[in-house]
Amino acid sequence: MTYCVGMLLDAGLVMLADSRTNAGVDNISTFRKVHIIERPGERVFVLMTAGNLSLSQAVISLLHEALEVPEGQPNLHNVANMFEAARCVGDATRAVHRRDAASLEAFKIEFNVSIILGGQIRGEPPRLFNVYPAGNFVEATEETCYFQIGEFKYGKPIIDRVVTRDARLQRAAKAGLVSMDSTIRSNLTVGMPIDVVTVKTDECRVSSHVVIEPGNEYFGLIRNRWSEALIQAFRDLPDPDWL
């Protein structure tokens, strides 16, 4: 399983991904789910993937391969805007589907790959997309400024409560980490390290990429304080007087 969340703010993009991959519960590995393609200062793309690892790796490989064909099809280095970039990602997903879906079907394996694409191309604001296994996609808007893929439910309530478009990057990253903490506690197949990538508006490059390893001091502090605060907040609620 996987948990990734991408947030689009006025101040830029904040993208978080866990790094646990599992085939069953007895075969757990660490694979990075964040992939960056950039021409710093001109364009930047951050992709986060969930689903079948062989499929997501294939999609990412096709996107990289396409960069090497100078006069070929549209690729992430030559598209004019983020909408076209999302189409590139959708088309790569469809190419993998054409190649692999029937063979997987024979083994009753679902064609399962989801991708969050965030980024900015100079001349446009930053944009955020959720690309589905069928290669179609939706874009984040003013009202819904984040996407989650993978094991999203445990970590959704806190994002809903505190992340808005005008949030600072720090606040969004903090919310992402609290959300990740709730998910890691509840689902064994989501695990550390956690990648946290930020893209500040109009920098058109990765502004920071931090890898939070087990034992990270700040994340430990957040986990403990959040847990204590929840328990205290619960204690402070009045008991039902009808029992």
Add this chain to the structure above:
Amino acid sequence: MTYCVGMLLDAGLVMLADSRTNAGVDNISTFRKVHIIERPGERVFVLMTAGNLSLSQAVISLLHEALEVPEGQPNLHNVANMFEAARCVGDATRAVHRRDAASLEAFKIEFNVSIILGGQIRGEPPRLFNVYPAGNFVEATEETCYFQIGEFKYGKPIIDRVVTRDARLQRAAKAGLVSMDSTIRSNLTVGMPIDVVTVKTDECRVSSHVVIEPGNEYFGLIRNRWSEALIQAFRDLPDPDWL
């Protein structure tokens, strides 16, 4: 969809269920999911159901019908202990499966019914079971003293953090309501009113059955205070200094 949670404490049982049923998102109704069978002072059973409503109603009907056959098969009025009661519920589920599963299969409808059974028969402590669609079941233990069915993920973290076997009934009911609040906020197909049933240890009867309707003052208070406390707790967490 549905959300039900049953908790087994030293002090007794606390069982909560929402009451929304939906066939698609455009056909939403209110059906009670809590069913009580008791001989007050001697034995009490509280059943909560999730899954296909036609199936759960059929299981409950069979359990009631069996009570009317005085010298017949084991039923909830004559079984000697809660383990045998859980077998009755499992057998009724299997009887419905034999009758309905093939016809549902023809319409690609899954045989989907889950039941939480809590109760006490005089001479035993209160016990709590989770009965699966196949009619098999598991029992709550010292380490894991609660079961959830239906849309369980949003409301699981708070139960995990605050409910232990030695909790008072009031505390468990409060935790159940906070858990229900998180679920109702996140999933449109879980909705009010909420049934809250308690069974105090050794009373062998329903000790209280409260129906929390929309506009309930206590539930409104819990919702608002919890929301405010979470937002405040989040604000109090230190921002990452590496951004």
